[in-house]
Amino acid sequence: xxxxxxxxxxxxxxxxxxxxxxxxxxxxxxxxxxxxxxxxxxxxxxxxxxxxxxxxxxxxxxxxxxxxxxxxxxxxxxxxxxxxxxxxxxxxxxxxxxxxxxxxxxxxxxxxxxxxxxxxxxxxxxxxxxxxxxxxxxxxxxxxxxxxxxxxxxxxxxxxxx
Numbered sequence: 700x701x702x703x704x705x706x707x708x709x710x711x712x713x714x715x716x717x718x719x720x721x722x723x724x725x726x727x728x729x730x731x732x733x734x735x736x737x738x739x740x741x742x743x744x745x746x747x748x749x750x751x752x753x754x755x756x757x758x759x760x761x762x763x764x765x766x767x768x769x770x771x772x773x774x775x776x777x778x779x780x781x782x783x784x785x786x787x788x789x790x791x792x793x794x795x796x797x798x799x800x801x802x803x804x805x806x807x808x809x810x811x812x813x814x815x816x817x818x819x820x821x822x823x824x825x826x827x828x829x830x831x832x833x834x835x836x837x838x839x840x841x842x843x844x845x846x847x848x849x850x851x852x853x854x855x856x857x858x859x860x861x
Contacts, residue, residue, distance in 0.1 A: 724788035725752065731770050732780035738767055745785060752789050755855045761833045765850050766796050768826040773800035777845070787854065793835075794854040801845040 727748055731737040742763050749759045766783065773781035777800030786795040808827040830837055830850055837850035 724786050724790075727785050727787070729783045730780050731774065731783055734774055738771055738774070741770060741783060742767055748785070748787065749794075749854075752787055752854075753856045754787075754789075754794075755857050758794075758852070758854050762794050762796070762852055762854070765830050765833055765852060766798075768830055769796060769798040769848050769850065772806055772826060773798050773802075773848070776800075776804060776806070777802035789854065789856065792854050792856070794852045795849065796852070797847050797849045799842070799845060799847040803841065803845055805839050805841075805846065806848055 725748070727745075729741050729744065731741055745766055746759060746763060749762060754762070762785075766785065770781055770783050779801055782799040784797045784799075786797075788794070806827055808831060809825060834850040834852050837848070840847045840849065
């Protein structure tokens with residue numbers, strides 16, 4: 700199940716890891732609670748928002764992958780539903796994704812290196828490596844209620860290079 704809320708224009712929202720976004724940034728929020736179906740609905744809704752904002756296809760793909768990975772991790776490793784907030788600032792060509800859950804366990808980039816001929820590559824643990832590669836910056840903000848994992852991505856328009 701997914702509940703989507705649009706907050707229209709946000710005057711100043713401080714990302715967990717940095718400075719405030721400019722006035723006029725589009726803020727959208729979702730409560731995702733049912734795994735694959737909820738993640739699929741989240742991706743479709745976010746894709747519609749980013750296409751409407753005129754984002755480049757490559758930027759949309761990166762945003763969908765990062766958002767899906769962070770929300771998927773929250774659902775798999777957290778407790779209960781997660782809250783996803785996306786702040787789209789086309790003036791600054793930036794997207795901020797924040798995913799909050801009730802777990803206090805910090806995410807860890809997986810070790811996927813082979814250990815020898817008899818030990819296969821890990822089948823899991825590559826998601827945060829992708830987030831680390833695609834995002835300008837990412838991190839974790841701990842709260843009394845759990846944590847928020849955030850990522851800042853470039854958001855060029857369709858006519859700009861990624």
